[in-house]
Amino acid sequence: MADKRTIDRIRRMELYFDTISYTQKNYPDMLKKDRYIQKMLTVLMDYYENGQWLKDYKADERGELPRDLKRGVLSEDGVYNLLAEIEDEE
Secondary structure, eight states, X not given: OOOHHHHHHHHHHHHHHHHHHHHXXXXXXXXXXXXXXXXXXXXHHHHHHSSHHHHHHHHHHTTOSOTTOOOGGGSXXXXXXXXHHHHHHO
């Protein structure tokens, strides 16, 4: 089973992923205006690009995460597609 830090990190990245996705779909101008959203986007991008996302994804594949843990951020294309959509809009 994954440790508490891993689970907390995935929960935080899930929150960022959901918040950014919602904002991008409903209030796209806020992505550039809201500092809090910008910070979440920076952290999510770093999580995805620095290899931590892949480690968490592999832990999920090995069945190390709790079944009730929301993990949309670990979908194979979710974060990549979101970041690509945001980049395309800039």
